[in-house]
Amino acid sequence: MKNSRVTASSLHTARWCYAALILIIPISTFVQELPWVFGLLSLPLIIFARGLLRGNTRTLIWLCFVTLLYFCIATDKVFGINTHPLDLAELGLTMLLFVSAMTHARCTQKMESLNGEEHDSENNSI
Numbered sequence: 523m524k525n526s527r528v529t530a531s532s533l534h535t536a537r538w539c540y541a542a543l544i545l546i547i548p549i550s551t552f553v554q555e556l557p558w559v560f561g562l563l564s565l566p567l568i569i570f571a572r573g574l575l576r577g578n579t580r581t582l583i584w585l586c587f588v589t590l591l592y593f594c595i596a597t598d599k600v601f602g603i604n605t606h607p608l609d610l611a612e613l614g615l616t617m618l619l620f621v622s623a624m625t626h627a628r629c630t631q632k633m634e635s636l637n638g639e640e641h642d643s644e645n646n647s648i
Contacts (some may be wrong), residue, residue, distance in 0.1 A: 529630055536585075536622040543619060567592075
């Protein structure tokens with residue numbers, strides 16, 4: 523069951539990256555002495571906490587879409603004039619969050635479809 527191990531590790535990685543991203547955005551705002559409003563950019567991510575803790579596939583897919591917006595913001599910060607190491611960390615976390623969440627969602631859907639096909643073939647033979 524290699525696929526279930528990949529699924530479990532990708533969900534674990536997605537949870538850790540999610541928590542780190544929620545923490546790093548306000549910390550980066552405080553360290554770089556930006557206006558406090560930029561620290562609130564992590565609040566929309568909190569919407570996905572419940573589904574991520576449950577491992578809901580649909581929540582992970584939507585989290586991937588939202589993560590792309592954070593990726594655009596982090597890329598703009600990294601290639602801007604005043605690049606800070608926390609900006610690089612934010613970029614890395616968004617990329618790792620996207621890849622791990624998409625890997626978990628894809629592997630879960632593949633396992634469900636394989637289990638569904640086996641179940642359907644058993645029902646069709648009767």
